Amino acid sequence: MDTSEISVYRPGELSGADRAAWTAVQSQAPIWGAPQLANPFLAPEFALAIGRCRRGVRIAVIREDGVPAAFLPFQRSAMGVGRAIGLGVSDAQGLVHRPGFQWDARELLHACRLSVLEFDHLVADQKPFEEWPLTSHPSPVMDLEQGFEAYLGQVRKHSPRFVRGTRAKERRLRRDVGELRYVHDERDPQMLRTLIGWKSAQYRRTGRSDRFAHAWIVHLAEQLFHTRTATFAGLLSVLYAGDRPVAAHFGLRSERVLTCWFPAYDTTYAKYSPGLVLHLRMAEAAAADSMAYIDLGRGEKQYKNSLKTRELLVSEGWVMRRHPVALCHRARRAPVRALRNTVVSRPELFTPADRLLKRMGRIRSIR
Structure with missing residues (x-):
């Protein structure tokens, strides 16, 4: 990003011109072969709505020769721990960018004052983020093209x-x-x-x-x-x-x-x-x-298996700088995430766990 300029805004500071450029990038993404970037969870409207509900929401705008080329919405804690916008409720996350745009992930984190950035639904083809080990999961789709x-x-x-x-x-x-x-x-x-x-x-x-x-x-x-x-x-x-x-x-x-x-x-x-x-x-x-399609979202469910006609891939994990906060965050979060994914991916573990959750739910409903 030698000729790029990175600016970080609070949601209310984002200009109308930047919002229009972001929308235009999304609209054109399927034409140049990146339909995953057209997901509404990656739209400026979703990021701004999260910003009205949660603290620490920021939007990085990367410009090339003064023209907006990429947008990264995220949430930042006081300690510099970053989370993809809407982590936990969003089914598509990542950098929304023009065709051919290249970026340096560490430089981007530094500009955003982040030591670590966590994803759980990172869309495909975010190559600079894939330098770190990420775990991929299928996201079933109803193809209506x-x-x-x-x-x-x-x-x-x-x-x-x-x-x-x-x-x-x-x-x-x-x-x-x-x-x-x-x-x-x-x-x-x-x-x-x-x-x-x-x-x-x-x-x-x-x-x-x-x-x-x-x-x-x-x-x-x-x-x-x-x-x-x-x-x-x-x-x-x-x-x-x-x-x-x-x-x-x-x-x-x-x-x-x-x-x-x-x-x-x-x-x-x-x-x-x-x-x-x-x-x-x-x-x-x-x-x-x-x-073009209905994205059913990541997760193993019988009804999704029946309705789907193909699958996308989304990934979870962290992109990090060398920083003590980043190492501590990963050490705390990685075991929990690994255990959950092991249970969900193995029927011999997931089925009894699911039965136990439903039994507890029935008890809770009676109370």
């Missing part, structure tokens, strides 16, 4: 019983509960609150940590629900049977990518698999909106 019928044809090839079974449950839901109505872009904020209630109950029921017990995540979802630009929006999709909502999903969309973020359903109708019905309706509507 050729349209919904082409997508459905691919799913039928590898999982014909899944499609038949889901369609049969959809018919039974219509017969038993009422005519189905799908709203791809529901604007009623009360429905968002309903979804948050369902998702919180699901977290507790399955023994997972309830993300919506954190006020800042509720605030983030509400902000993004009301964020709408030509290239970005928070999208709430709802499946109704009769006049009753039975499944819903809140995610983010860019021009070409829809992310699967918070899906949930009313457990009263669990036998009809309304969540799966919803996902197929989402795919049909997203294809009609010219979305």
Whole structure:
């Protein structure tokens, strides 16, 4: 980055021109072969929303000959420990950059006053960050580039019983509960609150940590629900049977990518698999909106295996400078991350652990 200039801003300091340049880089990324950079989690709107909910958010803008060439949103602690923007709730992280842009990771960390920068969903082809050992994980995708019928044809090839079974449950839901109505872009904020209630109950029921017990995540979802630009929006999709909502999903969309973020359903109708019905309706509507794919997000789930047609790769780990804080951070975080990944990747460990979490969730629900 010999001819580059790195400036670091608080979210409110980012100029309109820089935001427009960032959006333009994302819009053009699929054209020059980097569709992973078009993910809405890498958009300026997401970074600015996090900045309104969390402290320490910064945005590095790298200019070449005075022109913005790359953007890195991150969160920084007082000790210089950096985290990818929205670490823990974001499904795509990394440097958003123009084609052919090269950068030096250590120089970038130094300019950002970071000793270490942690990722858990680093997108592919971030070569300067890959100098450090990173662990890659599949992130399943519903590919809609050729349209919904082409997508459905691919799913039928590898999982014909899944499609038949889901369609049969959809018919039974219509017969038993009422005519189905799908709203791809529901604007009623009360429905968002309903979804948050369902998702919180699901977290507790399955023994997972309830993300919506954190006020800042509720605030983030509400902000993004009301964020709408030509290239970005928070999208709430709802499946109704009769006049009753039975499944819903809140995610983010860019021009070409829809992310699967918070899906949930009313457990009263669990036998009809309304969540799966919803996902197929989402795919049909997203294809009609010219979305290239729905990113289901990293994580091993049976429904993702049934819906996916291919996989992306995301990585987790650290990029570091030689600094005592960086070494201490890695020593503290690495064992926990390694243990979790070992359990998740090995069915003989994950299955009993998952059963135990669900048992604890049932006990917690009774209390």
